[in-house]
Amino acid sequence: KTTGHKRKTAKRKDIGSEHYGKQLNIKDYDSTERYPRSVQLFSSDKQKSNLHPTQKPVALCEYLIRTYTNVGEVVLDNCMGSGTTGIACINTDRKFIGIEKESKYFEIAKKRLADAVEIKQTELFSEVV
Numbered sequence: 001k002t003t004g005h006k007r008k009t010a011k012r013k014d015i016g017s018e019h020y021g022k023q024l025n026i027k028d029y030d031s032t033e034r035y036p037r038s039v040q041l042f043s044s045d046k047q048k049s050n051l052h053p054t055q056k057p058v059a060l061c062e063y064l065i066r067t068y069t070n071v072g073e074v075v076l077d078n079c080m081g082s083g084t085t086g087i088a089c090i091n092t093d094r095k096f097i098g099i100e101k102e103s104k105y106f107e108i109a110k111k112r113l114a115d116a117v118e119i120k121q122t123e124l125f126s127e128v129v
Helices: 058-068 084-091 103-128
Strands: 012-015 023-026 074-077 095-098
Touching (some): 058 084, 074 084, 084 095, 084 103, 095 103
Antiparallel strands (some): 012 023
């Protein structure tokens, strides 16, 4: 279930304890019911292009990004690999910061991200015309 809504701000009130001093008490919990509660299944992208040993499906990354972030927010991938998370961010209108140690995979990711941006721009342009 991913019916997320804007969460209420939790109200905190200091409570005292003769042994431990002041503590914060959180009064409200506002569940958004956004988080997956069962196993998610996605087809592998490796049949199209096997670019990295731990490559994830773009659809999986898009699902997780839509579930845990809002449009316009920044997603950090500190082990970018072939750039799948970045492509998912482009497709879902999020900002992206990617870090990759291996120059081989960095170059692959750079090309894939440039291609994804070009496709997105082409789609936007075709909607206007």
